[in-house]
Amino acid sequence: MTSESDFIKRLLDQKQREKAFKTLLDLYQKRLYWHIRKIVITHENADDVLQNTFLRIYKSLANFKQESSLNTWMYRIAFHESIRFLALNKKKTFDSLHDINNHYLNTLVTDPFFDGDEIQLKLHNILATLPEKDRQIFQMKYYDDLQFNEIADVLNINVNTIKTSYYRAAKIIKKNIQEVELFNETGV
Amino acid sequence: MKKIENHTNKDEWFSRNDSFQKKLDKIHAKDLGLDVPQDYFSTSKNDILETIHAEKKSKGIPKIYNKFIWLAAAGIALIMALSIFKPYAPSGSDLQEETEIVSISAEQLIEEDMLIASLFVDESQLDSYVDQYIVEESIIDEYIEVYFFDDILNDTLLF
Numbered sequence: 001m002t003s004e005s006d007f008i009k010r011l012l013d014q015k016q017r018e019k020a021f022k023t024l025l026d027l028y029q030k031r032l033y034w035h036i037r038k039i040v041i042t043h044e045n046a047d048d049v050l051q052n053t054f055l056r057i058y059k060s061l062a063n064f065k066q067e068s069s070l071n072t073w074m075y076r077i078a079f080h081e082s083i084r085f086l087a088l089n090k091k092k093t094f095d096s097l098h099d100i101n102n103h104y105l106n107t108l109v110t111d112p113f114f115d116g117d118e119i120q121l122k123l124h125n126i127l128a129t130l131p132e133k134d135r136q137i138f139q140m141k142y143y144d145d146l147q148f149n150e151i152a153d154v155l156n157i158n159v160n161t162i163k164t165s166y167y168r169a170a171k172i173i174k175k176n177i178q179e180v181e182l183f184n185e186t187g188v
Numbered sequence: 189m190k191k192i193e194n195h196t197n198k199d200e201w202f203s204r205n206d207s208f209q210k211k212l213d214k215i216h217a218k219d220l221g222l223d224v225p226q227d228y229f230s231t232s233k234n235d236i237l238e239t240i241h242a243e244k245k246s247k248g249i250p251k252i253y254n255k256f257i258w259l260a261a262a263g264i265a266l267i268m269a270l271s272i273f274k275p276y277a278p279s280g281s282d283l284q285e286e287t288e289i290v291s292i293s294a295e296q297l298i299e300e301d302m303l304i305a306s307l308f309v310d311e312s313q314l315d316s317y318v319d320q321y322i323v324e325e326s327i328i329d330e331y332i333e334v335y336f337f338d339d340i341l342n343d344t345l346l347f
Binding site: 021022025026027028029030031033034037038043047050051054055058059113114115116117120121123124143145 | 213232
Protein backbone atom coordinates (compact mmCIF):
# COMPACT_ATOMS: atom_id res chain seq x y z
CA MET A 1 0.00 0.00 0.00
CA THR A 2 1.21 3.49 -0.79
CA SER A 3 0.11 7.04 -1.51
CA GLU A 4 -0.89 8.30 -4.95
CA SER A 5 2.40 10.16 -5.45
CA ASP A 6 4.46 7.06 -4.53
CA PHE A 7 2.32 4.99 -6.83
CA ILE A 8 2.90 7.40 -9.72
CA LYS A 9 6.65 7.16 -9.13
CA ARG A 10 6.38 3.38 -9.49
CA LEU A 11 4.39 3.76 -12.69
CA LEU A 12 6.96 6.12 -14.15
CA ASP A 13 9.88 3.88 -13.16
CA GLN A 14 10.42 1.42 -16.00
CA LYS A 15 11.62 -1.32 -13.64
CA GLN A 16 8.49 -1.15 -11.50
CA ARG A 17 6.02 -0.23 -14.25
CA GLU A 18 4.70 -3.73 -15.04
CA LYS A 19 3.68 -4.49 -11.47
CA ALA A 20 2.34 -1.00 -10.86
CA PHE A 21 0.28 -1.13 -14.06
CA LYS A 22 -1.42 -4.33 -12.88
CA THR A 23 -2.37 -2.51 -9.68
CA LEU A 24 -3.59 0.41 -11.77
CA LEU A 25 -5.84 -1.97 -13.69
CA ASP A 26 -7.22 -3.37 -10.43
CA LEU A 27 -7.97 0.12 -9.18
CA TYR A 28 -9.34 1.76 -12.30
CA GLN A 29 -10.65 -0.90 -14.65
CA LYS A 30 -14.22 -0.81 -13.35
CA ARG A 31 -14.29 2.97 -12.94
CA LEU A 32 -13.17 3.58 -16.50
CA TYR A 33 -15.33 0.78 -17.90
CA TRP A 34 -18.50 2.30 -16.43
CA HIS A 35 -17.48 5.78 -17.50
CA ILE A 36 -16.98 4.53 -21.08
CA ARG A 37 -20.09 2.32 -21.05
CA LYS A 38 -22.35 5.29 -20.36
CA ILE A 39 -20.92 7.09 -23.37
CA VAL A 40 -20.81 4.27 -25.93
CA ILE A 41 -23.85 2.48 -24.39
CA THR A 42 -23.30 -1.19 -25.26
CA HIS A 43 -21.02 -3.63 -23.47
CA GLU A 44 -19.37 -4.76 -26.71
CA ASN A 45 -18.38 -1.19 -27.61
CA ALA A 46 -17.30 -0.40 -24.06
CA ASP A 47 -15.04 -3.46 -24.07
CA ASP A 48 -13.26 -2.26 -27.25
CA VAL A 49 -12.86 1.28 -25.98
CA LEU A 50 -11.63 0.10 -22.56
CA GLN A 51 -8.86 -1.93 -24.23
CA ASN A 52 -7.81 1.06 -26.33
CA THR A 53 -7.93 3.31 -23.29
CA PHE A 54 -5.56 1.21 -21.20
CA LEU A 55 -3.26 0.71 -24.15
CA ARG A 56 -3.17 4.49 -24.63
CA ILE A 57 -2.58 5.00 -20.89
CA TYR A 58 0.33 2.56 -20.91
CA LYS A 59 1.91 4.17 -23.97
CA SER A 60 1.45 7.68 -22.56
CA LEU A 61 2.75 7.04 -19.03
CA ALA A 62 6.19 8.40 -19.89
CA ASN A 63 4.50 11.68 -20.91
CA PHE A 64 2.39 12.03 -17.77
CA LYS A 65 3.45 15.43 -16.42
CA GLN A 66 1.45 15.25 -13.14
CA GLU A 67 -0.20 18.57 -13.92
CA SER A 68 -3.49 16.92 -13.02
CA SER A 69 -4.24 13.94 -10.79
CA LEU A 70 -3.75 10.44 -12.14
CA ASN A 71 -7.49 9.94 -11.81
CA THR A 72 -8.32 12.98 -13.97
CA TRP A 73 -5.64 12.15 -16.52
CA MET A 74 -7.00 8.64 -17.04
CA TYR A 75 -10.60 9.81 -17.25
CA ARG A 76 -9.49 12.32 -19.89
CA ILE A 77 -7.95 9.53 -21.96
CA ALA A 78 -11.03 7.33 -21.50
CA PHE A 79 -13.32 10.19 -22.49
CA HIS A 80 -11.25 10.99 -25.55
CA GLU A 81 -11.17 7.34 -26.65
CA SER A 82 -14.96 7.14 -26.24
CA ILE A 83 -15.48 10.30 -28.29
CA ARG A 84 -13.08 8.93 -30.90
CA PHE A 85 -15.21 5.78 -31.07
CA LEU A 86 -18.46 7.76 -31.39
CA ALA A 87 -16.97 10.05 -34.02
CA LEU A 88 -15.82 7.12 -36.15
CA ASN A 89 -19.16 5.40 -35.63
CA LYS A 90 -20.88 8.58 -36.71
CA LYS A 91 -18.76 8.65 -39.85
CA LYS A 92 -19.77 5.10 -40.70
CA THR A 93 -23.43 5.07 -39.65
CA PHE A 94 -24.98 8.43 -38.94
CA ASP A 95 -25.56 11.70 -40.68
CA SER A 96 -25.83 13.85 -37.56
CA LEU A 97 -25.63 13.83 -33.79
CA HIS A 98 -29.44 13.92 -33.76
CA ASP A 99 -29.32 10.44 -35.32
CA ILE A 100 -26.90 9.31 -32.64
CA ASN A 101 -29.14 10.62 -29.86
CA ASN A 102 -32.16 8.95 -31.43
CA HIS A 103 -30.07 5.83 -31.72
CA TYR A 104 -29.28 5.89 -27.98
CA LEU A 105 -32.32 3.94 -26.83
CA ASN A 106 -32.41 1.57 -29.80
CA THR A 107 -28.78 0.68 -29.14
CA LEU A 108 -29.47 0.25 -25.47
CA VAL A 109 -32.39 -2.14 -25.78
CA THR A 110 -30.57 -4.30 -28.31
CA ASP A 111 -27.61 -4.71 -25.95
CA PRO A 112 -27.79 -8.21 -24.45
CA PHE A 113 -26.27 -6.76 -21.29
CA PHE A 114 -29.05 -4.27 -20.70
CA ASP A 115 -31.45 -5.74 -18.21
CA GLY A 116 -33.45 -2.69 -17.23
CA ASP A 117 -37.04 -2.63 -16.04
CA GLU A 118 -39.66 -0.05 -17.04
CA ILE A 119 -38.46 2.60 -14.58
CA GLN A 120 -34.81 2.24 -15.62
CA LEU A 121 -35.81 2.51 -19.24
CA LYS A 122 -37.70 5.70 -18.43
CA LEU A 123 -34.56 7.15 -16.83
CA HIS A 124 -32.65 6.32 -20.00
CA ASN A 125 -35.43 7.98 -22.00
CA ILE A 126 -34.95 11.14 -19.97
CA LEU A 127 -31.15 10.99 -20.30
CA ALA A 128 -31.49 10.58 -24.06
CA THR A 129 -33.42 13.84 -24.30
CA LEU A 130 -30.54 15.83 -22.75
CA PRO A 131 -27.95 17.57 -24.91
CA GLU A 132 -24.95 15.25 -25.10
CA LYS A 133 -22.65 17.55 -23.13
CA ASP A 134 -25.17 17.92 -20.29
CA ARG A 135 -25.73 14.17 -20.21
CA GLN A 136 -22.01 13.39 -20.01
CA ILE A 137 -21.44 15.98 -17.28
CA PHE A 138 -24.42 14.75 -15.26
CA GLN A 139 -23.23 11.16 -15.51
CA MET A 140 -19.64 12.03 -14.60
CA LYS A 141 -20.82 13.85 -11.49
CA TYR A 142 -23.66 11.60 -10.42
CA TYR A 143 -22.45 8.11 -11.34
CA ASP A 144 -18.67 8.46 -11.69
CA ASP A 145 -18.51 10.59 -8.54
CA LEU A 146 -16.09 13.11 -10.06
CA GLN A 147 -15.80 16.57 -8.52
CA PHE A 148 -16.75 19.62 -10.61
CA ASN A 149 -13.11 20.69 -10.91
CA GLU A 150 -12.13 17.18 -12.01
CA ILE A 151 -14.83 17.17 -14.72
CA ALA A 152 -13.59 20.62 -15.80
CA ASP A 153 -10.08 19.16 -16.12
CA VAL A 154 -11.26 16.10 -18.05
CA LEU A 155 -13.36 18.09 -20.53
CA ASN A 156 -11.14 21.18 -20.52
CA ILE A 157 -14.17 23.40 -19.89
CA ASN A 158 -14.61 26.19 -17.35
CA VAL A 159 -15.83 24.84 -14.00
CA ASN A 160 -18.78 27.27 -13.92
CA THR A 161 -19.98 25.94 -17.27
CA ILE A 162 -19.77 22.42 -15.82
CA LYS A 163 -21.86 23.43 -12.80
CA THR A 164 -24.43 25.13 -15.05
CA SER A 165 -24.73 22.05 -17.25
CA TYR A 166 -25.01 19.71 -14.28
CA TYR A 167 -27.72 21.67 -12.49
CA ARG A 168 -29.64 22.17 -15.74
CA ALA A 169 -29.52 18.42 -16.43
CA ALA A 170 -30.42 17.54 -12.82
CA LYS A 171 -33.39 19.92 -12.96
CA ILE A 172 -34.70 18.37 -16.19
CA ILE A 173 -34.25 14.83 -14.85
CA LYS A 174 -35.97 15.65 -11.56
CA LYS A 175 -38.89 17.32 -13.34
CA ASN A 176 -39.32 14.39 -15.72
CA ILE A 177 -39.10 11.80 -12.96
CA GLN A 178 -41.77 13.68 -10.98
CA GLU A 179 -44.00 13.68 -14.07
CA VAL A 180 -43.45 9.93 -14.51
CA GLU A 181 -44.32 9.34 -10.84
CA LEU A 182 -47.42 11.52 -11.17
CA PHE A 183 -48.40 9.60 -14.30
CA ASN A 184 -47.96 6.29 -12.47
CA GLU A 185 -50.07 7.51 -9.52
CA THR A 186 -52.92 9.05 -11.48
CA GLY A 187 -52.69 7.11 -14.72
CA VAL A 188 -53.18 10.41 -16.58
CA MET B 189 -3.63 23.18 -13.16
CA LYS B 190 -2.42 22.31 -9.69
CA LYS B 191 0.06 19.63 -8.71
CA ILE B 192 -1.38 16.56 -7.05
CA GLU B 193 -1.60 16.51 -3.28
CA ASN B 194 0.33 14.10 -1.10
CA HIS B 195 -1.98 12.12 1.11
CA THR B 196 -0.92 11.87 4.72
CA ASN B 197 -2.62 8.54 5.24
CA LYS B 198 -0.86 6.19 2.85
CA ASP B 199 -3.71 3.70 2.69
CA GLU B 200 -6.40 6.31 2.18
CA TRP B 201 -6.04 6.72 -1.58
CA PHE B 202 -6.03 2.98 -2.27
CA SER B 203 -8.87 2.08 0.06
CA ARG B 204 -11.03 4.93 -1.27
CA ASN B 205 -10.55 3.78 -4.85
CA ASP B 206 -11.03 0.14 -3.96
CA SER B 207 -14.26 0.64 -2.03
CA PHE B 208 -15.70 2.91 -4.73
CA GLN B 209 -14.95 0.31 -7.41
CA LYS B 210 -16.93 -2.31 -5.50
CA LYS B 211 -20.04 -0.10 -5.44
CA LEU B 212 -20.00 0.63 -9.17
CA ASP B 213 -21.58 -2.60 -10.47
CA LYS B 214 -24.48 -2.27 -8.04
CA ILE B 215 -25.11 1.41 -8.83
CA HIS B 216 -25.20 0.84 -12.59
CA ALA B 217 -27.34 -2.28 -12.35
CA LYS B 218 -29.81 -0.73 -9.92
CA ASP B 219 -30.22 2.70 -11.52
CA LEU B 220 -29.56 2.05 -15.19
CA GLY B 221 -30.13 -1.71 -15.64
CA LEU B 222 -26.63 -2.13 -17.11
CA ASP B 223 -24.92 -5.46 -16.69
CA VAL B 224 -21.62 -7.12 -17.67
CA PRO B 225 -20.82 -10.75 -18.54
CA GLN B 226 -19.76 -12.99 -15.69
CA ASP B 227 -16.04 -12.69 -14.83
CA TYR B 228 -15.74 -9.94 -17.43
CA PHE B 229 -13.31 -7.80 -15.46
CA SER B 230 -10.81 -10.59 -14.77
CA THR B 231 -10.94 -11.70 -18.44
CA SER B 232 -10.62 -8.13 -19.64
CA LYS B 233 -7.64 -7.48 -17.36
CA ASN B 234 -5.80 -10.43 -18.87
CA ASP B 235 -6.72 -9.31 -22.41
CA ILE B 236 -5.38 -5.81 -21.75
CA LEU B 237 -2.12 -7.14 -20.30
CA GLU B 238 -1.70 -9.52 -23.25
CA THR B 239 -2.33 -6.71 -25.75
CA ILE B 240 0.28 -4.54 -24.04
CA HIS B 241 2.74 -7.44 -23.97
CA ALA B 242 2.16 -8.05 -27.69
CA GLU B 243 2.64 -4.33 -28.44
CA LYS B 244 5.91 -4.31 -26.54
CA LYS B 245 7.09 -7.36 -28.46
CA SER B 246 6.37 -5.67 -31.75
CA LYS B 247 8.41 -2.68 -30.49
CA GLY B 248 5.39 -0.46 -29.89
CA ILE B 249 4.63 2.07 -32.57
CA PRO B 250 4.96 0.73 -36.14
CA LYS B 251 7.93 2.19 -37.98
CA ILE B 252 5.71 3.70 -40.67
CA TYR B 253 4.19 6.06 -38.06
CA ASN B 254 7.47 7.25 -36.66
CA LYS B 255 8.54 10.32 -38.55
CA PHE B 256 11.94 10.32 -36.86
CA ILE B 257 12.69 7.06 -38.62
CA TRP B 258 11.57 8.68 -41.87
CA LEU B 259 13.92 11.56 -41.23
CA ALA B 260 16.79 9.22 -40.34
CA ALA B 261 16.23 7.32 -43.59
CA ALA B 262 16.10 10.61 -45.46
CA GLY B 263 19.31 11.73 -43.76
CA ILE B 264 21.12 8.58 -44.84
CA ALA B 265 19.85 9.08 -48.40
CA LEU B 266 21.06 12.68 -48.32
CA ILE B 267 24.53 11.74 -47.02
CA MET B 268 24.85 9.06 -49.71
CA ALA B 269 23.84 11.54 -52.39
CA LEU B 270 26.35 14.14 -51.16
CA SER B 271 29.18 11.59 -50.96
CA ILE B 272 28.49 10.54 -54.57
CA PHE B 273 28.52 14.09 -55.94
CA LYS B 274 31.40 15.39 -53.76
CA PRO B 275 34.28 14.60 -56.27
CA TYR B 276 33.10 17.41 -58.60
CA ALA B 277 35.10 20.58 -58.06
CA PRO B 278 33.03 23.76 -57.77
CA SER B 279 33.08 26.01 -60.83
CA GLY B 280 31.69 29.57 -60.93
CA SER B 281 28.15 28.47 -61.75
CA ASP B 282 28.39 25.61 -59.25
CA LEU B 283 29.24 28.10 -56.52
CA GLN B 284 26.09 30.05 -57.36
CA GLU B 285 24.05 26.85 -57.13
CA GLU B 286 25.64 26.03 -53.78
CA THR B 287 24.68 29.45 -52.46
CA GLU B 288 21.10 28.79 -53.53
CA ILE B 289 21.12 25.42 -51.77
CA VAL B 290 22.37 27.03 -48.54
CA SER B 291 19.59 29.58 -48.71
CA ILE B 292 16.93 26.88 -48.68
CA SER B 293 15.14 27.06 -45.34
CA ALA B 294 15.28 24.29 -42.75
CA GLU B 295 11.53 23.68 -43.23
CA GLN B 296 11.98 23.09 -46.94
CA LEU B 297 14.76 20.62 -46.22
CA ILE B 298 12.58 18.68 -43.78
CA GLU B 299 9.72 18.62 -46.29
CA GLU B 300 12.06 17.35 -48.99
CA ASP B 301 13.55 14.79 -46.63
CA MET B 302 10.06 13.52 -45.86
CA LEU B 303 9.32 13.26 -49.58
CA ILE B 304 12.52 11.32 -50.19
CA ALA B 305 11.81 9.05 -47.23
CA SER B 306 8.27 8.46 -48.49
CA LEU B 307 9.74 6.94 -51.65
CA PHE B 308 10.97 4.02 -49.57
CA VAL B 309 7.51 3.37 -48.13
CA ASP B 310 4.84 1.28 -49.76
CA GLU B 311 1.88 3.32 -51.04
CA SER B 312 -0.70 1.20 -49.23
CA GLN B 313 1.10 1.90 -45.95
CA LEU B 314 0.98 5.62 -46.64
CA ASP B 315 -2.77 5.41 -47.39
CA SER B 316 -3.28 3.54 -44.16
CA TYR B 317 -1.36 6.26 -42.25
CA VAL B 318 -3.47 9.00 -43.79
CA ASP B 319 -6.72 7.13 -43.08
CA GLN B 320 -5.84 6.16 -39.57
CA TYR B 321 -4.35 9.39 -38.28
CA ILE B 322 -5.10 12.40 -40.42
CA VAL B 323 -8.70 11.51 -41.33
CA GLU B 324 -9.52 10.18 -37.85
CA GLU B 325 -8.17 13.23 -36.06
CA SER B 326 -10.09 15.63 -38.29
CA ILE B 327 -13.33 13.70 -37.72
CA ILE B 328 -12.83 13.74 -33.96
CA ASP B 329 -12.04 17.44 -33.94
CA GLU B 330 -15.18 18.12 -35.97
CA TYR B 331 -17.29 15.96 -33.68
CA ILE B 332 -16.06 17.69 -30.53
CA GLU B 333 -16.31 21.21 -31.94
CA VAL B 334 -19.58 20.94 -33.83
CA TYR B 335 -21.61 18.50 -31.78
CA PHE B 336 -20.24 18.20 -28.29
CA PHE B 337 -19.38 21.77 -27.38
CA ASP B 338 -21.89 23.56 -29.59
CA ASP B 339 -23.91 24.91 -26.68
CA ILE B 340 -21.03 26.40 -24.73
CA LEU B 341 -21.84 29.74 -26.33
CA ASN B 342 -25.41 29.45 -25.06
CA ASP B 343 -24.10 28.80 -21.55
CA THR B 344 -21.93 31.87 -21.73
CA LEU B 345 -24.84 34.00 -22.88
CA LEU B 346 -27.19 32.67 -20.22
CA PHE B 347 -24.84 33.12 -17.27
